[in-house]
Amino acid sequence: xxxxxxxEPRSRLAAGSGLGLGLATTWLSLLVLxxxxxxxxxxxxxxxxxxxKALSNPSTAAALRLTVTQAxxxxxxxxxLGTVVAWVLVRDDFPGKALLDLVIDVPFALPTxxxxxxxxxxxxxxxxxxxxFTNSRVGIFVALLFVTVPFVVRAVQPVLLELxxxxxxxxxSLGASPFxxxxxxxxxNLVPALAAGTALAFARAVSEYGSLVLVSGNRPFATEVAAVxxxxxxxxxxxxxxxxxxxxLLAVAIVTLVGIDLLxxxxxxxx
Amino acid sequence: MSITIRNVNKRFGDFVALDDVNIEIRSGNLxxxxxxxxxxxxxxxxxxxxxxxxxxxxxxxxxxxTTWARPQHRNVxxxxxxxxxxxxxxxxRNVAFGLEIRKVxxxxxxxRVMELLELVHxxxxxxxxxxxxxxxxxxxxxxxxxxxxxPSVLLLDEPFGALDAQVRKELRxxxxxxxxxxxxxTVFVTHDQEEALEVSNEIVVINRGRVEQVGSPDDLYDHxxxxxxxxFLGPATRFDGRLVRPHDVEVFDSATxxxxxxxxDRVLRVGFDIRLDARRAVPGG
Numbered sequence: 112x113x114x115x116x117x118x119e120p121r122s123r124l125a126a127g128s129g130l131g132l133g134l135a136t137t138w139l140s141l142l143v144l145x146x147x148x149x150x151x152x153x154x155x156x157x158x159x160x161x162x163x164k165a166l167s168n169p170s171t172a173a174a175l176r177l178t179v180t181q182a183x184x185x186x187x188x189x190x191x192l193g194t195v196v197a198w199v200l201v202r203d204d205f206p207g208k209a210l211l212d213l214v215i216d217v218p219f220a221l222p223t224x225x226x227x228x229x230x231x232x233x234x235x236x237x238x239x240x241x242x243x244f245t246n247s248r249v250g251i252f253v254a255l256l257f258v259t260v261p262f263v264v265r266a267v268q269p270v271l272l273e274l275x276x277x278x279x280x281x282x283x284s285l286g287a288s289p290f291x292x293x294x295x296x297x298x299x300n301l302v303p304a305l306a307a308g309t310a311l312a313f314a315r316a317v318s319e320y321g322s323l324v325l326v327s328g329n330r331p332f333a334t335e336v337a338a339v340x341x342x343x344x345x346x347x348x349x350x351x352x353x354x355x356x357x358x359x360l361l362a363v364a365i366v367t368l369v370g371i372d373l374l375x376x377x378x379x380x381x382x
Numbered sequence: 383m384s385i386t387i388r389n390v391n392k393r394f395g396d397f398v399a400l401d402d403v404n405i406e407i408r409s410g411n412l413x414x415x416x417x418x419x420x421x422x423x424x425x426x427x428x429x430x431x432x433x434x435x436x437x438x439x440x441x442x443x444x445x446x447x448t449t450w451a452r453p454q455h456r457n458v459x460x461x462x463x464x465x466x467x468x469x470x471x472x473x474x475r476n477v478a479f480g481l482e483i484r485k486v487x488x489x490x491x492x493x494r495v496m497e498l499l500e501l502v503h504x505x506x507x508x509x510x511x512x513x514x515x516x517x518x519x520x521x522x523x524x525x526x527x528x529x530x531x532x533p534s535v536l537l538l539d540e541p542f543g544a545l546d547a548q549v550r551k552e553l554r555x556x557x558x559x560x561x562x563x564x565x566x567x568t569v570f571v572t573h574d575q576e577e578a579l580e581v582s583n584e585i586v587v588i589n590r591g592r593v594e595q596v597g598s599p600d601d602l603y604d605h606x607x608x609x610x611x612x613x614f615l616g617p618a619t620r621f622d623g624r625l626v627r628p629h630d631v632e633v634f635d636s637a638t639x640x641x642x643x644x645x646x647d648r649v650l651r652v653g654f655d656i657r658l659d660a661r662r663a664v665p666g667g
Contacts, residue, residue: 277466280433281524283453284460285480285531295479299470 147361154354165344165355170331174340175359181248181336182316185255189312190305193263200264201271219261223321230254231325246328251336254322259312266308267301274300299378306375313367317360383444383534383567384409385430390439392425392591399425400436401591407569407584409444412561414582415571416614422591423571427537430569431460443534459528459566463540465520467512473499473523474508480531498526501560518549522556529564538570542577554581575615579603587611633658 155162166172200212218226230253234244244250274297282292320338327334335343337356344353385407392400399422407413415423428434430441432453441449448456468476474495475482481491499505502522504515512520521541528536541557542550558581561568572578578585579599587594587602587610595607606612609625618625634641648659 275464275466277462277464278468280431280453281460281462281466281468281527282479284431284433284456284458285527286454286457286483287479288454291483296468 150354150357150361153351154358156351156354161351162355165349165352166359168352170335171340171344171352171356173332174335174337175356177248177251177335178317178337178360179363181251181255182313184252185259185316186309186313188256189259189263190309193260193308193312194267194301194305197264197267197271201268215261215264218258223258223319224325226257227254227322227325230257230322234326245326246330246334248334250326250328251323251334254326255316255319258319258322259315262312262315263305263308266304266311270301270304271297302378303375306371306378310368310371313371314364317363317367385535385567385569386440386442386445387426387430388440388442390426390429390436390441392422392429392434392436398591400429403439403588403591403593405586405593405596407567409567410565411584412558412568412582413570413584413586414578415569415586415588416575416578417573417588417594418614419573421589423573423588424539426588427539427569427571430535431458431537432456433460457531457534459531459533459536461521461524461528461536461538461541463543465512465517465524465544467520467524469512471511472508473504473510473512473515476512476523477526477530479527484531494530495526498530501529501563502526516549517545518553521545521553525557525560529566533566536566536568538568540571540573543572550577557581579615587614589614628657633660 154165157164166175196215200208200215221229230250231245233240234242234250234253236243236245244253278296279289279292282296283289287295318338319336320342323336324339327336327339329335329339329343337360341353341356341360344350344356385405387403387405387407390400390403392398401422403422403426405426415426417423425434429436430443432448432451432455436449439449440447443456443458453460468479471479477495477498478491481494486494496505496508499508502525504519504522504526507515507519507523512523515523521544525538525541538557542553545553554577557570570581583598584596585599585602586596589610595602595611597605602611603615606615612618612625616627618627619631620626621631637643643663644660645663646658646660650657650659
């Protein structure tokens with residue numbers, strides 16, 4: 112092998128890697144990059160003027176604002192409660208723990224429309240518990256919380272499992288209260304996983320459609336989210352407008368991923 | 383500062399880890415808790431540190447009852463077998479941790495930490511991460527970290543257990559010398575009798591949750607209280623119904639007054655040490 116590498120000084124790839132790289136690039140291009148490029152092309156089909164017009168449509172802008180705001184709120188709740196749930200699942204022993212551990216994944220495994228149906232029957236007009244969240248932003252908030260439950264929990268849980276308890280004990284013997292020990296010693300180790308889970312939860316919240324379409328009522332300016340807006344624009348013969356909204360969602364996704372990665376690096380450096 | 387342990391009991395389920403333990407550790411001593419694995423010595427150390435609670439009994443540090451005090455209020459230094467380094471913090475920040483918690487002024491922290499890093503010969507490595515240190519260096523960092531808060535007692539749980547033989551030997555000498563310099567009451571757990579004999583000035587032998595004997599290394603070696611202590615502190619052989627040490631036996635190549643005939647089965651040389659496996663010639667056997 113060493114001989115083969117010195118024989119081709121210009122290539123840093125091992126034998127066989129060229130094929131692998133080619134395959135991976137082609138595969139990802141066909142599946143991801145080409146469709147994304149197509150959306151961008153479609154969105155700007157009527158020039159920048161048409162693009163801005165589509166986005167500055169008041170009801171479209173309202174839908175985008177609503178989506179991002181709700182996603183941010185839901186993500187913040189997830190970061191806190193997801194960490195707490197993961198902590199309880201890893202550190203505590205109680206009857207029914209295995210069941211609870213299983214339940215975490217249900218919102219992920221369930222078709223989202225079923226999730227919508229479940230929430231509709233629980234919080235709808237005929238709510239058995241007397242709570243009427245449907246057709247309101249509270250309904251959107253609850254539905255998004257429901258579908259994003261597993262992300263942070265499942266990202267943090269394995270890291271917490273791997274973490275040695277003796278670092279916390281060391282911190283305690285050095286005078287740290289349990290909270291300080293968590294903040295100074297445990298939390299920094301969770302940051303990368305937390306960032307990954309947060310990114311996934313946020314991305315999911317921004318793109319959610321299935322569970323919202325039944326619950327939110329889809330009232331423009333009030334409860335219509337971006338994904339539903341894309342559908343209605345497309346159905347009203349405005350594919351360029353739909354694509355324009357899609358590009359914004361795409362940009363939000365990319366900014367989120369990059370931003371969270373930067374945050375993670377910063378947090379790891381800072382310690 | 384002295385440590386008093388009175389009537390301490392601890393069970394884990396059905397397992398009795400400590401069975402009515404009473405020990406008095408005098409101020410300034412370097413004490414080894416010696417015994418086989420699972421004998422309860424680590425449990426006892428953790429109870430002194432407040433990391434575990436006894437089921438009953440009293441732990442007092444310098445006369446004041448600390449049995450129920452939280453670990454963060456005991457001012458003990460604890461060194462773990464696997465270092466328990468704060469992986470995301472530099473060597474400097476690791477050592478500074480306890481001082482930062484105590485809100486010591488920055489300049490003072492800087493001075494104290496560098497002083498300690500010099501003491502443990504890690505002043506060159508202040509900015510490294512623990513992952514960039516060797517095992518021995520990490521353990522020295524952990525020691526500096528524990529000493530930084532000027533603990534009333536220093537507790538070490540098998541501190542050299544995870545290190546290789548050479549480094550272990552170095553660190554033993556070094557701990558001994560460190561104790562001469564710092565004079566903090568120190569208790570360390572070990573299952574290695576040689577380590578206990580070499581480093582400590584007092585040994586507590588613990589077996590199956592009970593204290594078998596307490597005394598100076600020479601005392602325990604020369605006057606073991608029972609067969610267990612005899613057998614645990616260095617090699618011993620049963621001869622004429624009692625345990626004898628290798629240096630209690632003389633070997634001759636011919637019968638001498640008072641000698642017993644035996645056959646040498648094997649001769650093994652380990653460096654300067656020559657070991658004979660001998661079987662006593664049993665009359666008619």
